[in-house]
Amino acid sequence: MSTPYKFQGWLGMDKDSVNGKMVWGDYEPKTWTESDVDIKITHCGQCGSDIHTLRAGWGYTIFPCCVGHEIVGTAVKVGSAAKKGIKVGDRVGVGAQAGSCLKPDCEDCSAGLENYCSRMVGTYNGKYADGSKSYGGYAKYTRVPSHFVFKIPDGIASADAAPMLCGGITVYAPLTHNGCGPGKRVGIVGVGGLGHFGLLFAKALGADKVVAISRTRSKESDAKQMGADDFIATDEDKDWAKTHRQTLDLIVSTVSSPKMPLGQYFRLLKTQGQFIQVGAPEDKIPSFSAFALIAKGVKFGGSSIGSPAEIDAMLKFAAEKKIKPWIVTRPMKDANQAVLDLEDGKARYRYVLVNEPEGAHL
Incomplete structure (x- = not known):
């Protein structure tokens, strides 16, 4: 036609x-x-x-x-x-x-x-x-x-709505699926196109604490303006995995590097904590010891964009907040x-x- x-x-x-x-x-x-x-x-x-x-x-x-x-x-x-x-x-x-x-x-x-x-x-x-x-x-x-x-x-302005339709929903869905809200401490790995949405949404959902996790502190000021209460720089903070061990209930990882320190990320989780991967590297993710999951009953999962109903809910939430x-x-x-x-x-x-x-x- x-x-x-x-x-x-x-x-x-x-x-x-x-x-x-x-x-x-x-x-x-x-x-x-x-x-x-x-x-x-x-x-x-x-x-x-x-x-x-x-x-x-x-x-x-x-x-x-x-x-x-x-x-x-x-x-x-x-x-x-x-x-x-x-x-x-x-x-x-x-x-x-x-x-x-x-x-x-x-x-x-x-x-x-x-x-x-x-x-x-x-x-x-x-x-x-x-x-x-x-x-x-x-x-x-x-x-x-x-x-x-x-x-x-x-x-919502059109320019603001556009990146929500993939970048926004990719982190909104795993946050809401996995209980982000009052009583939860949430970490966001990566402060970029996806990760910055993670910080904005985690804060708006009412998480008790929001922690930005990045390699360096170059984005720390930005992250805190977005809602991060704390910041971990994995290339700069000595013994960061030990210092912050068992402090988070949920981590959403937005990075797509095949070199990410998965085993150390798992150490940040509390007993029965959840680690959700949304970044998609072209190479395989790093290997890790099964005991990193078994010892604390940690769950390691993934999430892909969101359903139409979730996108509608996210847009409504973003407009309200x-x-x-x-x-x-x-x-x-x-x-x-x-x-x-x-x-x-x-x-x-x-x-x-x-x-x-x-x-x-x-």
Whole structure:
């Protein structure tokens, strides 16, 4: 079905695209169905997943690929079978997931765990059941099934909402799943795009104590402004694992380094504490002794983004608590340079690409 607008975006053509070599071009969106929503993109946050995918670091990338899965914009076309009461003109967003089977006999989908469905479709670098590809938000427009499109609350600016849709939910979900709140002491490993959300949400959820854990103290001042009550610098604090042993109930790790000191992190946990990994390194995580878990009944787990219901709950919570991420906006036309800067660790703490007004040229 023809539209009065073109689907155009920054396309990674091969693994070298991660080196600032994406190319602006047309692409064919998913086949239209009456449950879909077309979105004119105003903002798209940048995620570490974009880097991993552009260089095919996690495995096979379906080139050409348009990355970006922290999308906010305006609904410009809404199918007759669209869900959630979405209307043309609504301000809406899309996170890292654009599809799942949604079948009644799927244990995950029927339990509201669509993000764990074996037929999960990523917002980019994925394929729908009909074989059409998914393309992300470094673009002018996108098309997504309405089940995975979210209305943005009035209390959240579009630039702030965008990074919440992946970065925010990736830490909000494990925090809420694992009891973050009054009576809990929570550690966040890594003060970056994900970790800074962890600090903001852990504090807003009412944790008794929030501890930022990083290699150096270069971000300590920022972390404390975000809500950290204490700070551990693992490369600088002598005997840090011994000094802070058994002081935390829950640790959420946002780092993606294959060299992280897992065994020492476990020492920070109280008896029956929980360590949840959300950062996804391209290499294997470090080995550790089973006794690090057995001796204290510690649980080691993982978490992947969040379900649509959890994303809606997070957005409502963020609006109520007036949570504001630390972002830097960049013009969409400068996406290649922003990718290079993100890879160099320059973001403080999330880059958000912004499309120019209609009629402006890239």
